[in-house]
Amino acid sequence: MQQEAAIREPLILGNKSYKDITDDVVGPIQGKAPLGWKIMITISSVIAFYGVGCILYLIGTGIGVWGLNKTVGWAWDITNFVWWVGIGHAGTLISAVLLLFRQKWRMAINRSAEAMTIFAVIMAAVFPGIHMGRIWVSYWVLPLPNQFGSLWVNFNSPLLWDVFAISTYFSVSLVFWYIGLIPDFATIRDRMTKPLQKKIYGLLSFGWSGRAKHWTRFEEVSLVLAGIATPLVFSVHSIVSMDFATSVIPGWHTTIFPPYFVSGAVFSGFAMVQTLLLIMRKTMNLENYIHTKHVEYMNIVIIVTGSIVGVAYLTELFISWYSGVEYESYAFINRFSGPYSMSYWIMMTCNVVSPQLFWFKKIRRSLVATFALSIVVNIGMWFERYVIIVTSLHRDFDPSSWGEFYATNIDVGVFIGTLGIFFTLFLLFARFFPVLALNELKTILKSSGEEHKRIQSDGKSNH
């Protein structure tokens, strides 16, 4: 069995047995829904219905109901798309990259982070879909034989690369998540007493029985999927950034975009994980599994990626001046002093200054400060995408075409609506799914459980 240094903080607090882990996670699923959950899901589903209404109105009327115009053809829609995809990246990072690095603290958070990924990518996919205007011909993005020639889709275009990247990313994340869920559904199935519940979880668990050979395969599949999901997650946001970087718009046409977007995605994703988990650990009594140490680790990732993002902002500014191209320089001067300077400075404060506060150990380990800063970072990262998209577009090549973008109620409604749908899905997940990876947590109980570590170190000191 693996040993862990005694000075490392334990990952599972309290004197837990294997059975306690099962009870702590499956207990809430068997019990009645708590009042807080009912209130939250009511609020979020009302918002979700409003969002669906806005989307239906948009599809029925046309995308003119957004504030888009001839000059600014991409605004909140693509901002929201990039924001949601970015949030999704943290889930894959936690489940895949941290698995490859054998980081055991990921085991308490990976299940809900992956759920967050899947729901966030669904929300992201809504935006390019409805932005097409005629969503009923959205299958035209696929290379299908057709009666126009056949006229194929353009494989030289990053927008088509995006179709392949997002659909691969979504489906692979979903499979990765579900394969991890199967053994935990089996645990729930074997504990349920009501026949209908037993039947449903039995179906979901695919008849998993926990044989030795199956576990060997399970670990191999997890490892290989992590191995291929890691380059996948980097490729997806690189391709999203190429939607911008391969076009010749000042402010977009820069080679720094792929790494800058990827670290921004991880940054915002971890912030969203913090927001969700800090509420979930409290309401579902998971304080022994997701505690200060986990929060601190995630805050360290936020400092690193936030600093990379900060360096990228400054590099962009420097290069726009150093390039000597006045149009490129103007794009950036206009960002921080033009009509959208407010957004620029919100972005700078939220993304560059606020994560640096985590250098202080007190703040990094404070749950309240973390919660507040995670929301600040999410706001900042939304503004980052807004700044990149709208400020670069609104000054067209021909000054007579210069314009401005004003969001309409439908712009706001669709965005808020996707937040509502996202939280509704996440709340349903938290109610009916095992929110911690039971089978993985049990494997680290003996090396990282508080009581086991104490027994081990006592044993050593007696020698």
Place this chain on the structure above:
Amino acid sequence: MESKKVLHVMYDDDGKLLEAAKQLVAKGIQVKDVYSPFPVHGIDPVIGVKRTRLAIASFMYATTGTCLALFGMWYFMIQDWPMNIGGKPSFSLIENLPAFVPVTFEFSVLCGAHGMALTYLLRNGTLPGMPASNPDPRTTDDKFVMEILTEENEMDAAALEAAVNDTDLLELSIKEYDA
């Protein structure tokens, strides 16, 4: 002829199970299978579970994906309807290859991941609607069960039982079954 029997030996700890498996195997007893709530590391070589070849399968699916993607893009963009898009070299696969890298990569990952996942589910026999076959519902919670068949062993049920009782077990159940 003696009827066929199956022994289900239950342990309450993965360490105890591993120890017991080593003890029994040293006595020449064949352990058919182990049911556990999480992967017990180190049990595979003891009870003779071979390394899985799923990773090789995944590599082959991914390679198939690479070939399909390249063939598809060659057909769509070079062979069937070449178009002049921004002066790009639309009449040669090799010259246009850099633009095809992202889709080739994504499609390889798509085939590798889904091919492996399907193979995994089919080989395990874990599919929607399949019945569970763990001998005791507690094996998905905190108990570990070892399965020993009399037909696979030269000892009779009584001798097996004696050997098993030497280990640090929690419960033992012996059932007859029809093969």
